[in-house]
Amino acid sequence: MTLDNEAGLDGFTRDLLDEIAGGGTAPAGTAAELAELHKAAEQGEGTAPIVRFFGALRAAKREQGSGYEAFGFSREQLLALCAKHVQIDEHCVTVGGRVGRALEVMAQANPRVEEYLALKDVEAPSGIELWDQILENQARIKKVLKLDDATWNSFSGQLGNAINDVETLAKCIDLPADAIRDVTRVTAKYRMRLTPYYASLIQRGVANDPVLLQAVPTAEMVDNVGLELPPVASDHSPARLIDQFYPRVVAVKVTNICAMYCTHCLRIAHIGNADRTFSKKAYGEALDYIAANERIRDVLITGGDAFMLNNENLRWLLGRLDEIDHVRMKRLGTRVPVTTPQRVDSELLDILEESNDKGPVRVVTQINTAQEITPVSKQAFKDISRRVMAVLNQAVLMRGINDSKPKMWKLVETIQEAYVRPYYVFNCSYRNPQYTHMRVPVEKGRDIIEGMYGNISGDAIPRYIAAAGGKVPLHRDNLVRHEDGKVILRKPWSGEETAYPDAVPELYNDDTDFAFNKYGKDE
Ligand SMILES: *Cc1c(COP(=O)(O)O)cnc(C)c1O
Numbered sequence: 001m002t003l004d005n006e007a008g009l010d011g012f013t014r015d016l017l018d019e020i021a022g023g024g025t026a027p028a029g030t031a032a033e034l035a036e037l038h039k040a041a042e043q044g045e046g047t048a049p050i051v052r053f054f055g056a057l058r059a060a061k062r063e064q065g066s067g068y069e070a071f072g073f074s075r076e077q078l079l080a081l082c083a084k085h086v087q088i089d090e091h092c093v094t095v096g097g098r099v100g101r102a103l104e105v106m107a108q109a110n111p112r113v114e115e116y117l118a119l120k121d122v123e124a125p126s127g128i129e130l131w132d133q134i135l136e137n138q139a140r141i142k143k144v145l146k147l148d149d150a151t152w153n154s155f156s157g158q159l160g161n162a163i164n165d166v167e168t169l170a171k172c173i174d175l176p177a178d179a180i181r182d183v184t185r186v187t188a189k190y191r192m193r194l195t196p197y198y199a200s201l202i203q204r205g206v207a208n209d210p211v212l213l214q215a216v217p218t219a220e221m222v223d224n225v226g227l228e229l230p231p232v233a234s235d236h237s238p239a240r241l242i243d244q245f246y247p248r249v250v251a252v253k254v255t256n257i258c259a260m261y262c263t264h265c266l267r268i269a270h271i272g273n274a275d276r277t278f279s280k281k282a283y284g285e286a287l288d289y290i291a292a293n294e295r296i297r298d299v300l301i302t303g304g305d306a307f308m309l310n311n312e313n314l315r316w317l318l319g320r321l322d323e324i325d326h327v328r329m330k331r332l333g334t335r336v337p338v339t340t341p342q343r344v345d346s347e348l349l350d351i352l353e354e355s356n357d358k359g360p361v362r363v364v365t366q367i368n369t370a371q372e373i374t375p376v377s378k379q380a381f382k383d384i385s386r387r388v389m390a391v392l393n394q395a396v397l398m399r400g401i402n403d404s405k406p407k408m409w410k411l412v413e414t415i416q417e418a419y420v421r422p423y424y425v426f427n428c429s430y431r432n433p434q435y436t437h438m439r440v441p442v443e444k445g446r447d448i449i450e451g452m453y454g455n456i457s458g459d460a461i462p463r464y465i466a467a468a469g470g471k472v473p474l475h476r477d478n479l480v481r482h483e484d485g486k487v488i489l490r491k492p493w494s495g496e497e498t499a500y501p502d503a504v505p506e507l508y509n510d511d512t513d514f515a516f517n518k519y520g521k522d523e
Pocket residue numbers: 243244245246249250251300471
């Protein structure tokens with residue numbers, strides 16, 4: 001950019017001045033308005049009045065064909081304002097750069113998010129936005145199940161009154177008679193369990209409510225045909241309770257219990273039909289395997305659901321892991337703060353902090369819709385996030401639940417505002433034929449997730465993953481080709497190609513004179 005210091009003139013400003021130059025008619029109304037704006041630009045203190053004046057001059061030219069000379073302004077007067085603008089602006093931005101480029105560029109970019117902004121609260125209301133309706137649902141469910149507030153607000157009260165048969169469910173939420181018949185048929189084979197709290201998130205009058213879809217199994221689960229592949233663990237379990245894909249990370253499945261059972265659960269084979277707490281002997285064997293393998297650095301405590309362990313067992317387990325020198329990081333996999341936030345008590349928070357002080361703890365959760373973030377779950381995540389390194393989310397991309405930009409974008413923004421960082425979005429797995437009807441094509445997911453670049457805060461963009469014997473990223477390659485020492489990149493938000501000069505290989509590979517290497521050779 002060349003800058004004529006005297007006039008604050010750069011290429012952008014010259015282009016702008018050329019565009020707005022010329023005579024023509026001077027409609028009285030416009031002339032009076034421009035005279036006012038000019039006075040404000042000359043006498044005002046900031047840059048905004050100058051920007052408004054030039055914006056109005058350009059509008060007069062574009063809309064009425066009238067150049068600035070028609071309104072009696074001289075090029076010298078305009079140049080004086082250009083110089084004033086550059087002088088005021090901390091970053092030496094010129095009038096041409098601001099009016100001619102930056103504001104134009106934003107005007108072109110803004111439509112990328114217009115559709116999302118228009119639809120997000122309609123298509124994907126959060127549990128915070130739906131809170132009044134949820135409170136009504138809670139009042140109804142409390143009455144049906146005869147629960148007092150103390151019972152409702154306690155974890156044991158929620159679990160003890162979990163809804164696991166369709167008759168009770170039908171009293172708590174609206175279900176058509178033929179749906180009840182099918183759910184009865186499915187639940188003869190697959191277990192259903194919703195905490196009363198989670199059931200209260202289901203919107204009335206929405207046939208395929210996304211929380212309903214996650215919690216209440218439908219006929220497809222038994223009607224889908226196909227071969228069930230063996231549970232992932234059977235060929236990835238080098239020791240009791242352990243799943244291992246990677247040399248330095250292991251998952252320990254410490255329980256098969258969850259507060260609610262997801263209709264899309266990958267671990268359906270482990271969850272089985274009966275809740276089981278595992279023995280200390282089993283835990284001991286898993287811990288022995290970890291202790292004997294010095295490569296293992298990061299241990300993921302999962303299940304089932306890690307928060308289904310009681311505080312005593314959780315403290316013991318984390319304590320044992322913290323005694324192993326090579327275990328530096330821990331993760332706890334849990335959906336409980338979403339489905340039963342009442343579990344997050346002060347003792348649990350103390351346990352998390354205690355272990356986090358010894359080595360980072362991350363809580364990894366699963367939230368699939370903004371609807372699952374309520375004032376109550378948000379508070380639970382806020383409390384947890386103050387005591388651990390990070391709270392991360394692993395969502396599953398599912399038909400009708402979060403398979404659109406408004407739904408998925410709203411999810412990542414809502415959880416981020418609830419102190420949770422989007423981490424992974426899984427393409428719903430092919431392994432269990434029960435879930436075939438929930439699956440979304442890989443490319444659809446790429447549009448949704450990659451469309452986030454440039455339109456969503458970078459730290460709210462999850463990685464899109466296929467679970468295929470380990471987690472394989474599905475992201476599109478933005479590197480188009482190499483050309484004359486440059487890399488041609490594609491901007492994900494506009495498709496526009498841009499040339500990015502690469503490091504010079506000869507320089508990179510020659511380290512004889514690199515930095516301090518060149519010194520001290522004379523002695
Ligand atoms: C998901 C998973 C991990 C952790 O993988 P990251 O990519 O580190 O999040 C480790 N082990 C098993 C068995 C897993 O399923």
